Amino acid sequence: MFAYLLKRLLATIPVMGVVALFVFSLLYIAPGDPAAVIAGDIATEEDIARIRAKLGLDQPYLVRFGGWLWALAHGDLGVSIFTNLPVAQLIAQRIEPTLALTLCTLLVTVAVAVPLGVLAAARAGSWIDRCVMGFAVLGFSVPVFVLAYLLIMLFASHLGWLPVQGYRSIAEGFWPWLQHLILPSIALGTVYVALIARITRATMLDVLAQDYIRTAQAKGLATDEVLYGHALKNAAVPIVTVIGIGIALLISGVVVTETVFAIPGIGRLTVDAILRRDYPIIQAVTLLFSGAYVLVNLAVDLSYTLLDPRIRY
Amino acid sequence: MPAAPAAAAAPRSVSPTWLRFKDALRRHPTAIAGAVVLLAMIALAVAAPWLGTVDPQAVSPVKRLKPPFGEYWFGTDMLGRDVYSRVVYGARVSLTVGLAVALASTLAGLAIGLVTGFIRWADALVMRVMDGLMSIPPVLLAIALMALTKASLENVVFAITLSEIPRVVRLVRSLVLSLREQPFVEAAMAAGTSIARTLVRHILPNTVAPLLVQGTYICASAMITESILSFLGAGTPPNIPSWGNIMAEARSLFQIAAYLILFPGVCLSLTVLAVNLLGDGLRDALDPRLARRM
Numbered sequence: 001m002f003a004y005l006l007k008r009l010l011a012t013i014p015v016m017g018v019v020a021l022f023v024f025s026l027l028y029i030a031p032g033d034p035a036a037v038i039a040g041d042i043a044t045e046e047d048i049a050r051i052r053a054k055l056g057l058d059q060p061y062l063v064r065f066g067g068w069l070w071a072l073a074h075g076d077l078g079v080s081i082f083t084n085l086p087v088a089q090l091i092a093q094r095i096e097p098t099l100a101l102t103l104c105t106l107l108v109t110v111a112v113a114v115p116l117g118v119l120a121a122a123r124a125g126s127w128i129d130r131c132v133m134g135f136a137v138l139g140f141s142v143p144v145f146v147l148a149y150l151l152i153m154l155f156a157s158h159l160g161w162l163p164v165q166g167y168r169s170i171a172e173g174f175w176p177w178l179q180h181l182i183l184p185s186i187a188l189g190t191v192y193v194a195l196i197a198r199i200t201r202a203t204m205l206d207v208l209a210q211d212y213i214r215t216a217q218a219k220g221l222a223t224d225e226v227l228y229g230h231a232l233k234n235a236a237v238p239i240v241t242v243i244g245i246g247i248a249l250l251i252s253g254v255v256v257t258e259t260v261f262a263i264p265g266i267g268r269l270t271v272d273a274i275l276r277r278d279y280p281i282i283q284a285v286t287l288l289f290s291g292a293y294v295l296v297n298l299a300v301d302l303s304y305t306l307l308d309p310r311i312r313y
Numbered sequence: 314m315p316a317a318p319a320a321a322a323a324p325r326s327v328s329p330t331w332l333r334f335k336d337a338l339r340r341h342p343t344a345i346a347g348a349v350v351l352l353a354m355i356a357l358a359v360a361a362p363w364l365g366t367v368d369p370q371a372v373s374p375v376k377r378l379k380p381p382f383g384e385y386w387f388g389t390d391m392l393g394r395d396v397y398s399r400v401v402y403g404a405r406v407s408l409t410v411g412l413a414v415a416l417a418s419t420l421a422g423l424a425i426g427l428v429t430g431f432i433r434w435a436d437a438l439v440m441r442v443m444d445g446l447m448s449i450p451p452v453l454l455a456i457a458l459m460a461l462t463k464a465s466l467e468n469v470v471f472a473i474t475l476s477e478i479p480r481v482v483r484l485v486r487s488l489v490l491s492l493r494e495q496p497f498v499e500a501a502m503a504a505g506t507s508i509a510r511t512l513v514r515h516i517l518p519n520t521v522a523p524l525l526v527q528g529t530y531i532c533a534s535a536m537i538t539e540s541i542l543s544f545l546g547a548g549t550p551p552n553i554p555s556w557g558n559i560m561a562e563a564r565s566l567f568q569i570a571a572y573l574i575l576f577p578g579v580c581l582s583l584t585v586l587a588v589n590l591l592g593d594g595l596r597d598a599l600d601p602r603l604a605r606r607m
Contacts, residue, residue, distance in 0.1 A: 018445020023457065030461035031471065037463055137593070141586035143537050145544055145560065146578035153571055164568075252452035256541055259564075270453075274460055274547045282460050286453045294448050 008301055012294055019290045020072065023283055024065055027055060038081065038277040054081060055279065077287075078280035082273075087284040091266060097167045098265035101188065101257065102250055104181050109189040109196065110243060114232075116193070117200025117239075122227055124205060132197055139194025144253045148187035148260040155183060165262040180263075188257045192246050199242040203235040210234075236307040244300030251289045344594020350587035354580075358404040366398035369554045380572070387576045390559070391566060399554040400576050406555035407536045407584060410470055414535035415528045417474045422481020423524060427512050429482065430489025440486070443479040451476035452538060456547050464550040469542060473535050484527055488520050522599040529592035533585045540581055556581045 027034050035052040036043070043051075049058075056064040071078070077087040120132035156164040162183055168176040207213065208231055216226045258267035266285055273281035357364065373393035381388035387396035429439040446454075455472040462468045492498055493516075501511050542548030543557025544564075551558060556577035563573030 014441055015445050015448055018442055019448050022445060022449065026457050026461060029475075030458055031468060032462050034461040037461060137589055138586065141533070141589050142582045143540055143578070143585075145541070146574070146582055149567055149571070149574045149578065152567070157568060248450045251450040252541070255452065255456070255545065259545060270456065271545050274456060274545055277460060279457075279460055282457050286449060286457045289453055290449045293450065297448075 005302065008298060012298055015294055016291065019294070020069065020287065021065070023287050023290070024068055026283070027057065027279075028061065034279070038279055040277065051081065054079075072287075077284035080273075080278050080281055082276045082278045087280050090269060090281065091284065091288065094264060094266045094269045096169065096265075097263045098254060098258070098267060100170065100177070101181060101184055101263065101265065102254060105185040105189040105192070105250060106247075108185055109192045112189075113193040113196035114200050114239065117197040118204055118227055118232060120197065120201040121204030121208060122223070124201075129201075132201065136194040136198045139190045142190070144187055144191065144256045145260050147190055148184070148257060151183050151187055152260075165260075167261075167263040167265075180261075184257050184261045184263060187260070188250065188253045191253065192249055195246045195249065196239065196243060200235065200239050203238045204231055207231045207235045233307075237304055240300055240303055240307060244297045247293055247296045251293065341594045341597060343590045344597070347587040347590030347594065350583060351591060354404055354584050354587065355408060357401055358408050361401045361405060364401055366401050367395050369394065369398040369402045370552065371395070381576070388570070388572050390562060390570075390573055396559070396573065396576060399559055400556070400580055402554045403556040403559060403577060404580065404584070406466065406549055406553060407539060407581060409466070410473065410539040410549075411532040411536040411588065413470045414473045414477060415532035417470065418477035418481055418531055419524055419528045421474070422478045423485050423520065425478070426482045426485025427489060427516065427520075430486045430493065431508060431512060431516075436486070439482070443482050446476075446479040447483075449476070451534075452541055455538060455542055456545065459542060459547040464548070466549060466553065469539055469548050472542075473538050476538075477531050477535065481524070481527060481531070484523060485520055488523060489516055492516050492519055526592055526596045526599060529588060529595055533588040533592065536581065536585050536588070 030037075033048075035048050035055060035057055038055075039048045039051050052058050056067070059067075068078075075088060077091070079085070080087055080090060083090070116132050120129040123129050152164055155162050163180055166180055168180050170177040204227075213226060213231060216230045221230075254265070255267035255270050257263070258265045259271050262268070266288075270282060270285045273279075273285075371394060373389070375393065376389050377391050377393040379389040379393075381396070387400060390396055390399070425439060429436045451473075454476040455469075458472040458475065459468065462472075498511060498515050501515050506514075539548055539555070540557035540560070543555050544561045546561060549555040549558055551562075559577040560574050563570060567574050
């Protein structure tokens with residue numbers, strides 16, 4: 001087990017290496033002259049030259065990449081072009097709301113989606129099943145921000161049950177904090193619920209067709225016992241895999257959700273950076289989120305041993 | 314009129330096309346509904362100038378923020394531009410981006426996937442790269458690229474295509490790996506067929522059906538990504554009316570002019586839904602094994 005852990009940890013290094021190389025190389029892949037684009041329309045030649053130097057575009061590619069990696073290894077994510085503050089510091093200031101939103105959404109969606117998928121599979125073909133599957137297709141089709149605005153219009157503007165926008169730190173009290181997270185979490189989580197409910201139903205349908213399920217039913221076990229005790233346990237591995245892959249949807253959605261709900265998190269930082277063409281921030285955020293994605297999926301991989309004792313490493 | 318005698322000879326018989334259509338409708342009602350909505354949207358996009366629209370960029374400050382269902386069907390925005398015209402013209406952007414990205418990423422992914430699936434040494438290298446690329450959330454990858462380029466429709470397509478390619482490569486590679494073990498491929502190789510010819514004549518035709526399904530889903534997700542990019546200010550330039558742009562400009566106004574979000578939002582959701590339903594239908598029709606599961 002320990003050897004496997006080590007092997008898996010080592011295997012993430014080339015993946016992160018490719019991510020780093022690619023995120024770094026975007027400056028070179030992008031069509032046109034990035035320095036001129038970042039400098040803006042009214043920039044002088046000197047402005048462009050200054051930004052080119054700041055981005056390191058005046059140095060050879062490999063020298064620049066080496067220096068950038070070295071700085072990265074020391075926790076230096078670069079310096080914001082607009083504010084001249086270290087990007088690491090800017091991100092640290094903004095991380096709490098993003099973490100709160102993501103974790104809250106993750107918990108709620110998994111708690112809702114898995115039972116929904118199990119129910120749909122248990123009653124395959126019934127109207128419940130049709131509703132769940134219909135909801136899943138719809139969830140994939142309505143963009144996060146359209147859903148977010150619909151939710152705000154209904155629950156905040158019209159009914160006045162929840163605040164329209166904004167964020168309260170958990171230090172200001174649990175209820176205000178939660179109140180401000182409910183609508184963003186629903187908006188962000190819907191597409192994720194659709195994804196997980198769909199894969200749960202599909203995997204459960206496969207498992208429910210197995211012989212040992214018939215045996216369990218034949219020996220008189222309660223339906224719930226069969227569904228959750230026998231079937232779901234064996235369907236866990238593919239479901240957890242998709243939960244891990246789906247994190248990418250959450251990450252993309254966070255940027256949009258924070259914009260709509262005016263939550264001062266990393267997503268909002270990114271959008272402000274887009275408007276100011278503050279590339280070092282965008283680069284660092286992309287790298288950070290990709291790293292988080294790789295780590296989550298590493299955790300998913302390792303969880304297989306817990307979920308399925310037949311899998312040994 | 315050559316068609317007239319045939320029609321006269323069998324006035325009551327129903328044409329086989331119509332029968333086949335009815336049969337398809339009975340078996341896949343949602344897919345047909347998706348196809349109809351999609352065709353309607355395409356018609357809307359193509360016929361935009363003849364649908365009672367005015368210049369979508371024409372500003373008229375006196376008539377700004379007029380509510381919908383009055384003089385203007387969908388109202389006007391904060392610059393007094395006609396929202397109906399902007400939404401109709403916006404269909405062009407979404408559909409163009411969706412189709413272009415689906416086509417480009419499928420072709421690029423197919424080419425890379427075919428080669429990696431058949432050439433061992435390339436496989437390990439390319440798949441490491443693809444694993445890395447897939448770890449970058451697609452929207453962020455597109456944002457990063459758009460932050461470095463001039464806003465244009467071509468660059469939006471390029472950015473989204475780049476983030477979709479790895480998933481296609483994955484699919485094609487897994488198809489090639491399983492096809493390669495099939496007896497008919499083995500037979501072709503044993504008969505001395507060159508690798509290039511085997512790929513084109515025996516492997517390629519068998520990847521078409523899954524790629525068609527995948528391409529449909531890519532089209533749907535590309536339309537959503539375009540709207541997200543435009544909504545965040547990193548997408549289609551503001552001088553082209555797109556559904557994402559219309560909603561982006563309404564960001565600070567949605568409390569007083571919700572219709573600026575609603576009309577493009579509903580159009581976008583409806584179009585994406587139509588493409589997704591079509592994709593589900595294609596998958597059911599082309600891959601019965603998967604159809605049972607999903």
